[in-house]
Amino acid sequence: MKLASLKQGRDGSLVVVSRDLRRACSAEGVAPTLQAALDHWDECERPLRALYQQLNRNGHQHAFDFHPEACAAPLPRAYQWADGSAYVSHIELVRKARGAEMPPNFWSDPLMYQGMSDGFLGPRDDIALADEAWGIDFEGEVAVITADVPMGTGERHTLPYVRLLMLVNDVSLRNLIPAELAKGFGFFQSKPATSCSPVAVTPDELGHHWHQGRVQHRLQVSLNGTLFGAPHAGTDMTFGFDRLIAHACLSRRLGAGTIIGSGTVSNRDETTGACCIAERRTREIISTGSASTPFMRFGDRVRLEMLDDDGHSIFGAIDQQLVRYRGPAA
Incomplete structure (x- = not known):
């Protein structure tokens, strides 16, 4: 699983990124930030992995192009x-x-x-x-x-x-x-x-x-x-x-x-x-x-x-x- 934080506020906005680093989707429904996901990893890991699997199958309807320059x-x-x-x-x-x-x-x-x-x-x-x-x-x-x-x-x-x-x-x-x-x-x-x-x-x-x-x-x-x-x-x-x-x-x-x-x-x-x-x-x-x-x-x-x-x-x-x-x- 690959995770990133888009620039937003002090702690960024958590996104899941596809294996080829081309597409991403928001993880807001799971955790707003990476720190929040780490604090509650046992609850967050499975839904984050589900998003990752969807992305890699090109199956996430809200996916968008991933741009490293937008990352914190x-x-x-x-x-x-x-x-x-x-x-x-x-x-x-x-x-x-x-x-x-x-x-x-x-x-x-x-x-x-x-x-x-x-x-x-x-x-x-x-x-x-x-x-x-x-x-x-x-x-x-x-x-x-x-x-x-x-x-x-x-x-x-x-x-x-x-x-x-x-x-x-x-x-x-x-x-x-x-x-x-x-x-x-x-x-x-x-x-x-x-x-x-x-x-x-x-x-x-x-x-x-x-x-x-x-x-x-x-x-x-x-x-x-x-x-x-x-x-x-x-x-x-x-x-x-x-x-x-x-x-x-x-x-x-x-x-x-x-x-x-x-x-x-x-x-x-x-x-x-x-x-x-x-x-x-x-x-x-x-x-x-x-x-x-x-x-x-x-x-x-x-x-x-x-x-x-x-x-x-x-x-x-x-x-x-x-x-x-x-x-x-x-």
Whole structure:
């Protein structure tokens, strides 16, 4: 099943989307928003699936053409957004470039930060930021949306709580990160609004490509129309979503609608490219002693998409332009 939120109010209007992402129908009769559906999933899942089946048979009389540019994020605002760093070889690579040792426990204990969840960007929304000097970077990731997860749930029991999966672009301001982390209190200013794919899908849509808490497809990232990378999301993922969810709920319950990200998808095989500029710059530093790829500039466009084995888009594409933010006077 594929679900999306059309732009309407703060929380969007829930629609069911056909498997081929061409048609949609309102789910207002079942739940007004995705959050409402997640809050009452046991009651909402069956009628939502019935709408989905009708759509895929071209049998829904009120169906309309689906346009990703009309979409907000599947959850325009969420109760919680926790981003992991499941591809530990990526962390190892970045630390190597700056001559830092990798703490051994990074391979056994996931890294995770709690990010901005009160305003996700839609898949076609501009990325509006004030200063190129901040070192603006994209990060292609996979994310899950959970049901209510009891505190202390072990990793062997967490995957049944995964309700939906989607793609995210976790924008990072690389030149703000070092000073912020040096304070010893984590990310804040260096992590602005995150962007989400047009649709979120239930795990069964992935079939056997959803395996051991990992999505077994490549994530394609393009910058200004040129392929930047296509690493395989299931390869070199040290911690699956089973472990990431268990890490997040160790000392707290997770409310329905909690979003947990994988961190930047990354493969040890450098021929697959990268899902963020920082990784390419890191490889350049290791290879030549200096980075030559610049961070994003105003006017740049980034696109993230995951295709199935037949070349069809699974989640729809995140396709965004970086623009200068002209907000209130400082």
